[in-house]
Amino acid sequence: MRSTLISLLLAISLYTPVFAAAIEVQTDPVNFNPEKASISSLGKLSFVKGVEYKSDSKKFGGFSALLFQGDQLFSVTDKGHWLKANIDFSTLALTQVTLSPLHSKKNKPLIKKKSSDAESLASDGTGGFYVTFERKHRITHYKDLSGPAITLPHPQGLKALANNHGVEAAVKLKDGRLVIFAEASDDENFSLAWFLKDKEWKSFSYRRYDDFKPTGAALLPSGDLLILERRFTLLSGIAIRLRKVSLDQIKQGNQVEGDLLGELAPPLTVDNFEGVAVRVNKQGEILIYLLSDDNFSALQQTLLMVFKLEK
Numbered sequence: 001m002r003s004t005l006i007s008l009l010l011a012i013s014l015y016t017p018v019f020a021a022a023i024e025v026q027t028d029p030v031n032f033n034p035e036k037a038s039i040s041s042l043g044k045l046s047f048v049k050g051v052e053y054k055s056d057s058k059k060f061g062g063f064s065a066l067l068f069q070g071d072q073l074f075s076v077t078d079k080g081h082w083l084k085a086n087i088d089f090s091t092l093a094l095t096q097v098t099l100s101p102l103h104s105k106k107n108k109p110l111i112k113k114k115s116s117d118a119e120s121l122a123s124d125g126t127g128g129f130y131v132t133f134e135r136k137h138r139i140t141h142y143k144d145l146s147g148p149a150i151t152l153p154h155p156q157g158l159k160a161l162a163n164n165h166g167v168e169a170a171v172k173l174k175d176g177r178l179v180i181f182a183e184a185s186d187d188e189n190f191s192l193a194w195f196l197k198d199k200e201w202k203s204f205s206y207r208r209y210d211d212f213k214p215t216g217a218a219l220l221p222s223g224d225l226l227i228l229e230r231r232f233t234l235l236s237g238i239a240i241r242l243r244k245v246s247l248d249q250i251k252q253g254n255q256v257e258g259d260l261l262g263e264l265a266p267p268l269t270v271d272n273f274e275g276v277a278v279r280v281n282k283q284g285e286i287l288i289y290l291l292s293d294d295n296f297s298a299l300q301q302t303l304l305m306v307f308k309l310e311k
Helices: 002-014
Strands: 021-023 026-029 045-054 067-069 072-076 081-087 094-101 118-123 129-133 138-142 167-172 178-182 190-197 200-207 213-219 225-233 237-245 259-264 273-280 286-292 302-309
Touching: 067 118, 067 273, 072 118, 081 118, 129 167, 167 225, 178 213, 225 273, 259 302
Parallel strands: 118 167, 167 213, 213 273
Antiparallel strands: 021 094, 026 045, 045 302, 067 072, 072 081, 081 094, 118 129, 129 138, 167 178, 178 190, 190 200, 213 225, 225 237, 237 259, 273 286, 286 302
16 A cells, blocks of 8 residues: 555656746857957858856756747757747847746656657747657647647658657748758768658658758748758867758758858857757848757857858
């Protein structure tokens, strides 16, 4: 009886609703090039501003995606939480910051690493969100990020991906299609990718160079795609590339290839960037925002870097 009671109490404690926690976030400026402050260009991009975010909250970090809705910033983390904050675009300071658990389809907080590793976030265009997960590979839809998940049918080939090579990038096109990119595949030259049309997944592939893999995607004002790529080696560390993929390439069976916009690598300020978002300011400039995943490591940072896309 005693062991049964203990098991019951433990089950209740695991599934007690976890509410949003308000946290404080400190904003510190960072240099684009610590060695030469006068350098600010990066291919077709110009550096605008960069900050590092810090918080005493142990849940703050591991951000794998970036999405803006008005002056609100959204993200998801490697440990199954979602972030919501108001952002001042002039200073990049965050206020009214909350971290809340994502939920399963049974509306239970995601706890185990295997099921809580959220990697991308996309708007569904109606106030809801798509969230993709790796390890336990799946694509989910949330009418509200605080509510239960709706698991979508998985595209062919998704379940066969390695634990940490799942869907890292997702974006909804202007024509309504949801497009997703896996980090890798069995072919070292291509990553698997799919788009959802008429409730059916169609596959294509994304061309990779120099071992850079897609980790994020956003929509440019033209309707073309902006792809964030990352490479890590013990010798050279982390490097980042941004590519533009024309919309007309997103077709079933296509081998899609992007135009290189710029590469970010040491000694420039760089970290494990996985989130990317695009915003047009009052001056009509196209701004690209990159958010890094610090892997909850003291050796890494949570950075938000802003670049202007030159015409």
